[in-house]
Amino acid sequence: MNSKVKEPLFHVVKRDDITRAKAWAIRLVAILAALVVCGIITFALTGDNPLSVYATMVTGAFGSARKTWVTLQNVAILLLISLAITPAFRMRFWNCGAEGQVIIGGLAAGACMITLGSKLPNAVVILLMIITSMLAGAIWALIPGLCKAIWNTNETLATLMMNYIATQIVAYFIIVWENPKGAGKIGIINQKSMVGWLPEVGNKYLLSIIVGLAITAFLYVYIYYSKHGYEVCVVGESERTAAYVGIKVKRVIIRTMILSGALCGLTGLLLVGGINHTITTTIVGGQGFTAIMVSWLAKFNPIAMIFTSFLIIFLGRGAGEIATVFELNQSFSDILTGIILFFIIGCEFFISYRIVFNKKKGGNE
Amino acid sequence: MSIRAPKDAYELGIGMVHQHFKLIDVLTATENIILGEEGKLNIKAATAKIQAICDKYGFDVDPNKKIYNMSVSEKQTVEIVKVLYRGADILILDEPTAVLTPQETDKLFMVLRNMKADGKAIIIITHKLNEVQEISDRVAILRQGEYIGDLITANTNAQEMTDMMVGRKVVLNIERPEPLNTPSPRIVIENLSVVDAEGVQKLKNVSFTANSNEILGIAGISGCGQKELLEAIAGLQPVTEGSITYIDESGASKSLIGMDPREISNMGIALSFVPEDRLGMGLVGNMDLANNMMLRSFRKNSTPFTDRKDPTHLAETIVSNLEVKTPSIDTPVRKLSGGNVQKVLVGREIANSPSVLMTAYAVRGLDINSSYAIYDLINAQKLKGVAVIFVGEDLDVLLQLSDRILVLCDGQVSGIVDGKTADKNEVGMMMTKLGGEDANE
Known part of the structure; x- marks a missing residue:
C-alpha cells in the first residue's frame, strides 16, 4: 500500500508531570526570550539602545521613593482585584465583572462621603463606607450568581453586561453630584473636611498594601484550609460529585459570589476613599480584566498572585516611563508590554506540552 | 508507516x-x-x-x-x-x-x-x-500494556488465559458465601416512579426489598433505569411517586423520600454508593487521594477548617490494604488506572462502615485481578451484615455473586430470581421483555 501520509517534522506530546523548578526555568527562558525580541524590535523601529530602554523601565518603576511606593500601591490594588475573583474562578465561575463590582463599590463609598459627609462624624461615615461598598459589590456579583444558580445562565455574559450597567450608573451620579456645577466631574470630595478619607497608615500608600497582604493571607487560608474553600473546589471540579456528597451547589455558588463581589467592593472603597478621593467612570481602568490574567497566571494561588500582579504592574509602569524618556509614542510601550505578556502566557503551553522532533527516515518503513 | x-x-x-x-x-x-x-x-x-x-x-x-x-x-x-x-x-x-x-x-x-x-x-x-x-480463532493476551503472547483459541482454556493475564495462578470462581446472619429487610421500596428532568419516565411502579446480609443483583440492559434507581435511593434523583423506607437494626423505619445525601447521613444512615461515573461523580479526578477521602468526611469536625490528617491516614490505609498502585497519595486520582481508581472509591465507601452499599458497574473496565479484589470486598461487606445492591452488566458475574437478582426492563421490574437457581437465558429474556414471556417468538 502506498503511503499518502507525510511524516510531520515534530509533534506535540502532553507532559505527564513537570517539576516546579523546570516549570520556572521555562518561564524564565520565556521572559529572557521576550526581552531579546523586544530589544530587536526597539532597535529596528527606534534605533535606541535596548539595554538603556530596559534600564529606563526599572527606573520608571523604582526610580525614586515615590515611584516605588506608587508601584507597590498599584500592585496592591491589582492584587486585591485578582484575589477577589479567585474564589469564583476556583469554582469555574468565570467572573468577568470585577470591573463593575469594583466601581459600584467605589460609588457606594463615594455616595456616603458626598451625602453624609456633613451630617455624621468621620468614623461613622467611614464605617458606613466600608459596609455599603462591600454590600454594593456583593449585590453586583450576586445578581449573575443567582441567575447561574437558579437558571444556569452563562456567567461570563451576565457579569460582563453588569459592568456596563455599573459604569453608566456611575456616569449618571457624576452628573448628579458634579462639582463645580457644569464641570462634568465630581472633583475631590470633602477636600477641606477630609470626611470619609481613609486614615493614612505611615504614608498615604501603605494602607492599600497592608489590606492587600491581609486579604492574601485570608484567602490563602480560606482556599486551602477551610471547609468553604474545599466545597468551592469540589463544585468547580464537578457539580455532580458535589451533589453526590451532599454539598448544596446553589448555596456554594451564591456564597462564593457574595465573597468575590464584597472583596471587589472593598477594592472600590480603597480606590475612592483611600487613593483618589473622587470617582470617575474610568477609575478601575480595565484592571478588572487584567486581574483575570493575573489570577490565571498564578494558577489561582493567592501567594503566587503577589508575583504575577507585581510583574504586570512593573511592565506597565516601566513601559510608560520608556514612552516619556525616549519621547516615543505611548503605543510603543504597549507593543513591548504585549510582546512580553505574549511570551509569558505562551510559555504555559510548553509547561503542559513538549515538542518531540521526529527522526528523519528514508522513505517508508 | x-x-x-x-x-x-x-x-x-x-x-x-x-x-x-x-x-x-x-x-x-x-x-x-x-x-x-x-x-x-x-x-x-x-x-x-x-x-x-x-x-x-x-x-x-x-x-x-x-x-x-x-x-x-x-x-x-x-x-x-x-x-x-x-x-x-x-x-x-x-x-x-x-x-x-x-x-x-x-x-x-x-x-x-x-x-x-x-x-x-x-x-x-x-x-x-x-x-x-x-x-x-486466535487470542492475544496483554498485561499492563505489555504483550504476553498469543494462543490458538481451540488449544487453550479459560484457566490458561487467565493465568497469562494475571501472571500467576488464579482461582476463577466467584464465591457466594452463605450469610452469617439471617437476611432481614433493610431498604423497602414500594411503587417507586421517577420522571427525569426531560419528562421521560425512567422508573415505573418499582417495588422490591433489599435485605441485610445479602447481595441483591440488578440486571438490565443499559439505560433501563438502574442509574435512576440507585440515585433515587441515594437522594440524588427526585422521586415522582412511591416510597423508599430504610429499616435499621432495631427495626425502626425511616422514609428516605425527599432527603438529600447530607440529610440521609445526618439521620445516622450509613449509605455508601459507588456510582457508575467514578471520576465524574464518585471522585474528583484532579484532586489527590487524601482530598478525595475528604469528600465524605470533611464536615466531621466542628471548626470551619478541614482536617487533612484523618483522610491522609485513610488514604494510606486503603493504598496498603487494597494494594492500590499509585506513585504517592498526593497523586491526582485521574492519573491512576481504572482498577486503582475503583479501589480508591470502593475503599472510601466501605471505610464508612455502611449498612447499605450500592455499586453500579463496579468492575467495568477492570482487569481480572482487580475485579476479583472488588468481588471479595463486596462479599466481605455482605458477611458483615450489609445490604448490598449490585448493579452489573455481566450476567455470568451476577449469577455467581448475587443471592437474588432483580431484573429491570424499561424502568419496570421484570422479575426477581434466585441467584443460585436462575438460568442465564431466562434472565436475558426478562431483560428484554417484561416477565420474559413471548421472548421465544
Whole structure:
C-alpha cells in the first residue's frame, strides 16, 4: 500500500508531570526570550539602545521613593482585584465583572462621603463606607450568581453586561453630584473636611498594601484550609460529585459570589476613599480584566498572585516611563508590554506540552 | 508507516468501533455513516450502498432511522456498518458486547462470522473469556500494556488465559458465601416512579426489598433505569411517586423520600454508593487521594477548617490494604488506572462502615485481578451484615455473586430470581421483555 501520509517534522506530546523548578526555568527562558525580541524590535523601529530602554523601565518603576511606593500601591490594588475573583474562578465561575463590582463599590463609598459627609462624624461615615461598598459589590456579583444558580445562565455574559450597567450608573451620579456645577466631574470630595478619607497608615500608600497582604493571607487560608474553600473546589471540579456528597451547589455558588463581589467592593472603597478621593467612570481602568490574567497566571494561588500582579504592574509602569524618556509614542510601550505578556502566557503551553522532533527516515518503513 | 489520525487508518483499511459510540443523535444512520466523507453528497446512493452491506452480512438496521430512536444494539450496528462502508478490511471492536443482552450478542457474533467468511480481519477486545472462546480463532493476551503472547483459541482454556493475564495462578470462581446472619429487610421500596428532568419516565411502579446480609443483583440492559434507581435511593434523583423506607437494626423505619445525601447521613444512615461515573461523580479526578477521602468526611469536625490528617491516614490505609498502585497519595486520582481508581472509591465507601452499599458497574473496565479484589470486598461487606445492591452488566458475574437478582426492563421490574437457581437465558429474556414471556417468538 502506498503511503499518502507525510511524516510531520515534530509533534506535540502532553507532559505527564513537570517539576516546579523546570516549570520556572521555562518561564524564565520565556521572559529572557521576550526581552531579546523586544530589544530587536526597539532597535529596528527606534534605533535606541535596548539595554538603556530596559534600564529606563526599572527606573520608571523604582526610580525614586515615590515611584516605588506608587508601584507597590498599584500592585496592591491589582492584587486585591485578582484575589477577589479567585474564589469564583476556583469554582469555574468565570467572573468577568470585577470591573463593575469594583466601581459600584467605589460609588457606594463615594455616595456616603458626598451625602453624609456633613451630617455624621468621620468614623461613622467611614464605617458606613466600608459596609455599603462591600454590600454594593456583593449585590453586583450576586445578581449573575443567582441567575447561574437558579437558571444556569452563562456567567461570563451576565457579569460582563453588569459592568456596563455599573459604569453608566456611575456616569449618571457624576452628573448628579458634579462639582463645580457644569464641570462634568465630581472633583475631590470633602477636600477641606477630609470626611470619609481613609486614615493614612505611615504614608498615604501603605494602607492599600497592608489590606492587600491581609486579604492574601485570608484567602490563602480560606482556599486551602477551610471547609468553604474545599466545597468551592469540589463544585468547580464537578457539580455532580458535589451533589453526590451532599454539598448544596446553589448555596456554594451564591456564597462564593457574595465573597468575590464584597472583596471587589472593598477594592472600590480603597480606590475612592483611600487613593483618589473622587470617582470617575474610568477609575478601575480595565484592571478588572487584567486581574483575570493575573489570577490565571498564578494558577489561582493567592501567594503566587503577589508575583504575577507585581510583574504586570512593573511592565506597565516601566513601559510608560520608556514612552516619556525616549519621547516615543505611548503605543510603543504597549507593543513591548504585549510582546512580553505574549511570551509569558505562551510559555504555559510548553509547561503542559513538549515538542518531540521526529527522526528523519528514508522513505517508508 | 505510522498512523497519525483516524483518516490515515481508514486509508489503510482499518476501522474501529469504540465502546462509547461516536454517533450524532439527531442524524439518521445514513447521515452518520457518510459523515466526514469528501466529495458530492448523494444520500440516495449512500443509502443503497448501506442497504447492500446490511443484506450481505445480515445486519438489521433501517438506514433512515434517527440515532436517538435506536436501541443500543442498533447503534452498534450503525457503527459497524460505518466502518464497512468506508471499506475497512480490518475491524477493531472494543468491548462490543458490554451493552448487549445475550441474545443480541449471539446475533452480533453471527454477523462477525459472516464477515470473517468474507475475508475480513476482526480484532475483538473483550474481558469475557467465554466470548473469546466462542468467537475467536486466535487470542492475544496483554498485561499492563505489555504483550504476553498469543494462543490458538481451540488449544487453550479459560484457566490458561487467565493465568497469562494475571501472571500467576488464579482461582476463577466467584464465591457466594452463605450469610452469617439471617437476611432481614433493610431498604423497602414500594411503587417507586421517577420522571427525569426531560419528562421521560425512567422508573415505573418499582417495588422490591433489599435485605441485610445479602447481595441483591440488578440486571438490565443499559439505560433501563438502574442509574435512576440507585440515585433515587441515594437522594440524588427526585422521586415522582412511591416510597423508599430504610429499616435499621432495631427495626425502626425511616422514609428516605425527599432527603438529600447530607440529610440521609445526618439521620445516622450509613449509605455508601459507588456510582457508575467514578471520576465524574464518585471522585474528583484532579484532586489527590487524601482530598478525595475528604469528600465524605470533611464536615466531621466542628471548626470551619478541614482536617487533612484523618483522610491522609485513610488514604494510606486503603493504598496498603487494597494494594492500590499509585506513585504517592498526593497523586491526582485521574492519573491512576481504572482498577486503582475503583479501589480508591470502593475503599472510601466501605471505610464508612455502611449498612447499605450500592455499586453500579463496579468492575467495568477492570482487569481480572482487580475485579476479583472488588468481588471479595463486596462479599466481605455482605458477611458483615450489609445490604448490598449490585448493579452489573455481566450476567455470568451476577449469577455467581448475587443471592437474588432483580431484573429491570424499561424502568419496570421484570422479575426477581434466585441467584443460585436462575438460568442465564431466562434472565436475558426478562431483560428484554417484561416477565420474559413471548421472548421465544
